[in-house]
Amino acid sequence: MSMNLLDEALGGGGGGRVILIEDCVETSGAFVVHHLLKRSLSNPHSSDVVVFLSFANPFSHYDRILRKMGCNLVIQRDNKRLLFFDMLMLKRADGKKGEELLLALYGEVQKAVEVCLSREGIQHITLIIDDISLVEVDANGSSNLVLDFLHYCYTLTAQFGCSLITLNHEDVYSTVDRPALLLQSEYLADVVIKAEPLATGLAADVHGQLTVVNKGLRLDGSGNSISRIRNFHFKIKETSVDYFYPGSQLK
Amino acid sequence: MAEWICRTLRDGGLEGEHAPALIIKDTIRCPLSSFVFDHVLSQLSSFILSNKSQSKGIVLVALSRSPLYYQQFLKSKGYDVVDSPCWIKALDCYSDPLGWKSKLVESGSILNRDPGSSFTSSLCKNVRDLDNLFSSIIEIGKELAGDGKGRFVVAIDSVSEMLRHTTVSSVAALLSNLRSHDQVCCLFWLLHSDLHETRATAALEYMSSMQASVEPMALPANGQIGNSMNLSLMEQNYRRGKFCVRVKRRNGRVRMMFEELCVEISGVKFAPVSSEDNVISQSLVPKVQFNLQLSEKELNDRAKVVLPFEHQDNGKTTQIYDGRKSLNEDETEIHEKVNSSGKGEIIYFRDSDDEMPDSDEDPDDDLDI
Numbered sequence: 034m035s036m037n038l039l040d041e042a043l044g045g046g047g048g049g050r051v052i053l054i055e056d057c058v059e060t061s062g063a064f065v066v067h068h069l070l071k072r073s074l075s076n077p078h079s080s081d082v083v084v085f086l087s088f089a090n091p092f093s094h095y096d097r098i099l100r101k102m103g104c105n106l107v108i109q110r111d112n113k114r115l116l117f118f119d120m121l122m123l124k125r126a127d128g129k130k131g132e133e134l135l136l137a138l139y140g141e142v143q144k145a146v147e148v149c150l151s152r153e154g155i156q157h158i159t160l161i162i163d164d165i166s167l168v169e170v171d172a173n174g175s176s177n178l179v180l181d182f183l184h185y186c187y188t189l190t191a192q193f194g195c196s197l198i199t200l201n202h203e204d205v206y207s208t209v210d211r212p213a214l215l216l217q218s219e220y221l222a223d224v225v226i227k228a229e230p231l232a233t234g235l236a237a238d239v240h241g242q243l244t245v246v247n248k249g250l251r252l253d254g255s256g257n258s259i260s261r262i263r264n265f266h267f268k269i270k271e272t273s274v275d276y277f278y279p280g281s282q283l284k
Numbered sequence: 285m286a287e288w289i290c291r292t293l294r295d296g297g298l299e300g301e302h303a304p305a306l307i308i309k310d311t312i313r314c315p316l317s318s319f320v321f322d323h324v325l326s327q328l329s330s331f332i333l334s335n336k337s338q339s340k341g342i343v344l345v346a347l348s349r350s351p352l353y354y355q356q357f358l359k360s361k362g363y364d365v366v367d368s369p370c371w372i373k374a375l376d377c378y379s380d381p382l383g384w385k386s387k388l389v390e391s392g393s394i395l396n397r398d399p400g401s402s403f404t405s406s407l408c409k410n411v412r413d414l415d416n417l418f419s420s421i422i423e424i425g426k427e428l429a430g431d432g433k434g435r436f437v438v439a440i441d442s443v444s445e446m447l448r449h450t451t452v453s454s455v456a457a458l459l460s461n462l463r464s465h466d467q468v469c470c471l472f473w474l475l476h477s478d479l480h481e482t483r484a485t486a487a488l489e490y491m492s493s494m495q496a497s498v499e500p501m502a503l504p505a506n507g508q509i510g511n512s513m514n515l516s517l518m519e520q521n522y523r524r525g526k527f528c529v530r531v532k533r534r535n536g537r538v539r540m541m542f543e544e545l546c547v548e549i550s551g552v553k554f555a556p557v558s559s560e561d562n563v564i565s566q567s568l569v570p571k572v573q574f575n576l577q578l579s580e581k582e583l584n585d586r587a588k589v590v591l592p593f594e595h596q597d598n599g600k601t602t603q604i605y606d607g608r609k610s611l612n613e614d615e616t617e618i619h620e621k622v623n624s625s626g627k628g629e630i631i632y633f634r635d636s637d638d639e640m641p642d643s644d645e646d647p648d649d650d651l652d653i
Binding site for chain 2: 219
């Protein structure tokens, strides 16, 4: 897969990383989730598995979008390279709530991770959660409970070397105090990707800007520290997304 | 100064005194306190291993980072915590803080728990029970310290995580009990102050004898993220910060010290504050391709410019020509002719009071061409 600005900003794959995507109403960060999902499934050696916890959309939604991007989620699911948890369906069946529900959900996730890693050839698992604000709904509004659940998901990165990708909305919380849930997630993430509108407002050719903060200490070939913060614009097209630095026009 | 803090912790408290306690704080704008925590841990380890410290070991209460992280960190510093004789133990409050994994294993949902290592002394399955946590810390510490009078260091990463599960008063009580325990040589903990209310942070500061906070060198100006100046300032805050330490002395005097902190691949470095950086960081002039500031010579020349007519501020009152020559005027004219040194002079009388000085109005406006 060719490298675009987002891939460059994220740096080399590397297991055990926590990536947080923040977006807002004006600029949805869903396209970043789709890009990372495709990236995780694109490993030609098939040593990666994705565990996808979807609280926001059904499987068909992602299938349709990823198909246009050239990735067939049905085949991946059938090959057990994608484990899709449709939380909208599972919740109704279970009847569990609050801590009980999240504990059980975590149990499902760890079981899935253990089963996958016990299969031959599987080396790395990516856990994607879309999205955190809806996990809070299941937690009956308790952000502390959501943080507990997230903490347990983080322990998977230490114990099994999994990567964790979460999406959260910046603007669903009170603006008076920066909420603990968002801040805590930012402290713990290794990479924070923020999708925001342009300061100048809506535009036809540019749909927004991405700011990628990569906290990992990295050096380039000559021993110099690589820039940790990148900011660039993006345009969402039918089958792909263009990323470019401000001012450079893509024909 | 950072070295001074480490030495103070190493030396512990006097007989009958509470153990010195260090709180390391930061905010999301400059989240570098975990590097400082690691640095202090590494320094104290070095003192203990070279027998320069009165403490025999370190009890590390790991809440927000895995004991495996610390094992790898200390290994990178050249300290083998697994095979060599025991001088540091981790109380693992990270892997299963609420006992979820234990419950799942019991119900058969998941297979195994983290096997752990000899570095991890025990697994805490309920971080809400601080009394039990205190007992565990003391038990591990006594094991490390050996005989009855041996002392140990307690490191907590992080108290912010603890505050999520319990009240401020319980955490304060835990810290106070640790400080007053005979065998605790010193104590240090990490706190992200913007995750808590001000009063919670203040209460924990009272529990400490030294407060170290990491602050940004410069704050980005309000405005566009895309501004390259803001980006570079933001980036700087992920790499460098101002390290401010406040120490309460026994006699009540408070001493404040500042250093610059820089995070590199090899670890964190401390240096005296350089005034140059302050000047640069306070400059709000945007980076553009033309010069917006005045040079020294230009400033001097500007100061020497004589302003025209009424703006000279030389004490003369503004005279307005009313079309009639008055006696006063004649006298003034004669007076001026006598005093004139022969040089040319412009005597300006404003036409009318209605006319504002420096009016932009075009005097030819009324012409009908």
